[in-house]
Amino acid sequence: MPTVHPPVDPRLDLFAEIDRLRRERKAVILAHYYQDPDIQDLADHLGDSLELAKRARDAKDAEVILFCGVHFMAETAKIVNPSKVVIIPDLEAGCSLAEQCPADRLRAWKQKHPEHHVVMYINCSAATKAESDIICTSSNAERVIRSVPAGKPILFGPDKNLGAFLIKKTGRQMDLWPGACMVHETFSSQKIAALKARNPDAKFIAHPECEEHVLQLADFVGSTSKLLEFVQKDAGKRYIVxxxxxxxxxxxxxxxxxxxxxxxxxxxxxxxxxxxxxPHMKRNTLEKIYLALRDLQPRIEMAEELRKRALLPLERMLALG
Ligand code: SF4
Structure with missing residues (x-):
């Protein structure tokens, strides 16, 4: 059951209160690029899944990690840094990809393909990670796939669109789990093509979670961090994001x-x-951040045995640099 709090006093200066509590709690606030602007601005560290996993692992001085993102990201923080109290503003902040690949179904898929290497996108639960050989993010997925010994067949999940993009990039044959991001799958290639026609000087840059017919229109494909870097360094002036x-x-x-x-x-x-x-990322609000820091709830907890099994494929990814 979701926690129901009494309404926060509207006279509170939430920015000041969050600052006060973050100092009192010795908390580090990590925020994903998909958070609302106010949350991005108050974070100690902003990043994509890979950057934030590293920030969580390296948060040596903090006693508390407040993760402003979705559940699997906060879980990842707990997996890599278990001695910290890890809290998330809204425990219900999920992810369509993570929900589509529960551990028992992955286990059944593996049993049908016992000779395959299992590469899972970080957008999955701790239990699903624990069933994997190695994890990847959209920033390092190509490197992770290339690290699998040549000739070894691969099961890739849960994002079929990222998987199809990686097959094209690496030439590796992979069996793909039929999952997709509910946000990136709504982008319309017809409307993008029309927009590009009206704005011929604008480059279309796209995340590899988009469907193939959308990626075919892209001038550049990359993870959220790579898209940010592209816009900063590219000589162009206008971008469809x-x-x-x-x-x-x-x-x-x-x-x-x-x-x-x-x-x-x-x-x-x-x-x-x-x-x-x-809609999952947007469940986090300033009020919920304030309450999470005040009450040190909701917390991410998991059995130590599960954490250790989920850590192994994450460590293999992080060891690749
Ligand atoms: S944008 Fe897509 S992949 Fe990212 S958290 Fe939301 S549903 Fe999951």
């Missing part, structure tokens, strides 16, 4: 003279099921 909307805030800060255009998406339902904002 094919990923979750939160990154635009940091892109504007780092490349203030560039024009950024949000990716067009399919309007699938009246409720926000078809948009470029991740």
């Amino acid at each position: 094919g990923t979750e909307t939160g990154i635009l805030h940091t892109m504007k800060k780092h490349a203030p003279h560039k024009e950024l255009i949000e990716v067009p998406y399919e309007d699938r339902t009246a409720a926000c099921q078809g948009c470029n904002a991740c």
Whole structure:
């Protein structure tokens, strides 16, 4: 059951309170690029999954890690740094990819392919990680796939779109789990093509979680961090940004003279099921951050045996650099 708190006093200066509590609790605040701008701005460290996993592992001086992202990211922080209290503003902040690949179904898939090497995208639960040989993120996925001995067959999950992109990049044959990100799958190639036609000087940059027909239109494909770096270093001036909307805030800060255009998406339902904002990431709010720091709840906890099994494939990834 989700925790229900009494409403936060609206007179509170939440920024000041969060600052006070972060000092009192010796907390480090990690935030993903898909968080709301206010949360990105107050974080001690901002990054993608790989950068934040490293920040969590290296948070030696902190007693508390407050993870402003989704559940599997906070779980990863606990796996790599178990002596810290790891809290998340909203325990219900999930991920469509992680939900689509539970550990028991991965185990059954592995049993049908016992000779395969299991590479799992970091967007999965600790229990699913524990069933994997190695983890990857979108930043290092190509390197991870190339580290698997040539000729060794690969099971890749849970993102079929990232998997298909990696098959193209590396030439490796892989069996793909049929999962997808509910946000990146809503981007419309027809609307992107029309937008590109109206803006011929704008480059379309896309995250590899997008579907193949969308990636075919892209001038550059990369992880969230790579997209950010591209916009900063590229000589162009205008970009259609094919990923979750939160990154635009940091892109504007780092490349203030560039024009950024949000990716067009399919309007699938009246409720926000078809948009470029991740409903899971957006569950985190300033109020919930304040409450999490005040109460040191909700916490990420897991059995030590599970943590150790989930750590192994993460360590293999981190050892690749
Ligand atoms: S944007 Fe997609 S992959 Fe990222 S947390 Fe949201 S649902 Fe998961």
